[in-house]
Amino acid sequence: MLTLKQIEEQRDFVVSRLAVKHVKNAEETVDRIIELNRLRRQMQAQNDAVLCELNQTSKSIGMLLKNGKTDEADEAKKHTGELKAATAELDRKMAETAQQIQDLLVTLPNLPHISVPEGYGAEDNVVVRMGGKMPELPEGALPHWELARKYDIIDFELGVKLTGAGFPVYKNQGARLQRALINFFLDRATAAGYHEIEPPVMVNEQSGFATGQLPDKEGQMYHAEVDNYYLVPTAEVPVTNIYRDVILSAEDFPVKMTAYTPCFRREAGSYGKDVRGLNRLHQFDKVEIVRLEHPSNSYQALDEMIQHVESLVTDLELPYRILRLCGGDMSFTSALTFDFEVYSAAQGKWLEVSSVSNFETFQANRMKLRFKEVGDKKTQLAHTLNGSALALPRIVAALLENNQTPEGIRIPAVLQPYTGFDIIR
RNA sequence: GGAAAGAUGGCCGAGUGGUCGAAGGCGCACGCCUGGAAAGCGUGUGUACCCCAAAAGGGUAUCAAGGGUUCGAAUCCCUUUCUUUCCGCCA
Numbered sequence: 001m002l003t004l005k006q007i008e009e010q011r012d013f014v015v016s017r018l019a020v021k022h023v024k025n026a027e028e029t030v031d032r033i034i035e036l037n038r039l040r041r042q043m044q045a046q047n048d049a050v051l052c053e054l055n056q057t058s059k060s061i062g063m064l065l066k067n068g069k070t071d072e073a074d075e076a077k078k079h080t081g082e083l084k085a086a087t088a089e090l091d092r093k094m095a096e097t098a099q100q101i102q103d104l105l106v107t108l109p110n111l112p113h114i115s116v117p118e119g120y121g122a123e124d125n126v127v128v129r130m131g132g133k134m135p136e137l138p139e140g141a142l143p144h145w146e147l148a149r150k151y152d153i154i155d156f157e158l159g160v161k162l163t164g165a166g167f168p169v170y171k172n173q174g175a176r177l178q179r180a181l182i183n184f185f186l187d188r189a190t191a192a193g194y195h196e197i198e199p200p201v202m203v204n205e206q207s208g209f210a211t212g213q214l215p216d217k218e219g220q221m222y223h224a225e226v227d228n229y230y231l232v233p234t235a236e237v238p239v240t241n242i243y244r245d246v247i248l249s250a251e252d253f254p255v256k257m258t259a260y261t262p263c264f265r266r267e268a269g270s271y272g273k274d275v276r277g278l279n280r281l282h283q284f285d286k287v288e289i290v291r292l293e294h295p296s297n298s299y300q301a302l303d304e305m306i307q308h309v310e311s312l313v314t315d316l317e318l319p320y321r322i323l324r325l326c327g328g329d330m331s332f333t334s335a336l337t338f339d340f341e342v343y344s345a346a347q348g349k350w351l352e353v354s355s356v357s358n359f360e361t362f363q364a365n366r367m368k369l370r371f372k373e374v375g376d377k378k379t380q381l382a383h384t385l386n387g388s389a390l391a392l393p394r395i396v397a398a399l400l401e402n403n404q405t406p407e408g409i410r411i412p413a414v415l416q417p418y419t420g421f422d423i424i425r
Numbered sequence: 426g427g428a429a430a431g432a433u434g435g436c437c438g439a440g441u442g443g444u445c446g447a448a449g450g451c452g453c454a455c456g457c458c459u460g461g462a463a464a465g466c467g468u469g470u471g472u473a474c475c476c477c478a479a480a481a482g483g484g485u486a487u488c489a490a491g492g493g494u495u496c497g498a499a500u501c502c503c504u505u506u507c508u509u510u511c512c513g514c515c516a
Contacts, residue, residue, distance in 0.1 A: 044476095047475090048486090
């Protein structure tokens, strides 16, 4: 959520940055917010004055009664009746105005960083760099969903029986590969200084709001309605929310956390060949890295996170590219996002395996995550960042396809200590 | 799921209708004292919003959350959430 302070103090800047994300009616919304907040301010000043008089009158009534001056007390009581009516009306209007402001505020996405390129969709993203070697596949190379069946390592149909489409069952060496990847990613993250967390995989409404999934992506999360809990779409939600309503000291930075969780996404509206096999699932495994940073250091931190993710795909020997997302393709909450894609040779396309973002104060404002400079009394909003390091399914898809040989599927050297085998056959 | 007791500042803890503008303690910060430190003494110590150009200063709210009673609520009433203990169930 953008702050009222920024909207008021940098109105033109806010409007022009929102245009990069192609926000509809941004200028009208911003101006309406500014006007409503001006009204709210006025009303509060009035109401505070009324309450002040009410408090003083009540106190004097106490004194009058103590001194037996009942008549004067009754007179004063009449006056408080008027004051109470006035404050009730102001309270009502203020609550209404505050709600209007809030309703408008949550429709505005984060401002894109100055380096975010213009654009409307995926085709306008900018390739920052590429790495790894493109594989040369043998004759008759198969897509991963056929390899999965051939080696009996992932069973999509069985998942349909147990749950539904998009809930695959990993079996045998496939199950072991999942566990290996999770451990490999967690070990690498902790080696890089991230503290390991195992969070709940269901969160309450407040947590969903704080990181920006609610109300914007209401329909994308599985909702356990009886208890009003949501299945996490990413570990980002519970892990970042650890610091909801927390005031840190500047010397607490950086806060670095990592977590493995299964992730649950309804993916309403997805269909077609993009959802084949592991390309898009309702449940998948992911290791996430999350950082809380001092605003002066958050872009340095973003670079470090990108380097971390890059080292993972490099060590997995996968061909990859890094994209700087354009305004139109960025998420609601992000100020700057880099996507990692690995090349899926048998499908002949790039698959997104990681998204690394700086949210600046957008999430922090929603969750009231603040800090103080040492020796300073003022609180400021912290910056939050997160990135996948990494999401498993598409990594697995690429590993299976790119490493297929007539003898079986070769496991990258770095994973072998984790899998306990060097080939899937 | 049933029963009971609870929820007060960073922490402990007092407070059953008006001097609560929340006692006292711990912690923390600063100062005094000291050769230095400890102890001791003194002062200060939450958050949010509003007024003020700013600072100083002032106002309002905040005792789990929301609503109610009252001129006045941490205190009384209602609802919700959570915690603890006992019972039940249980990986």
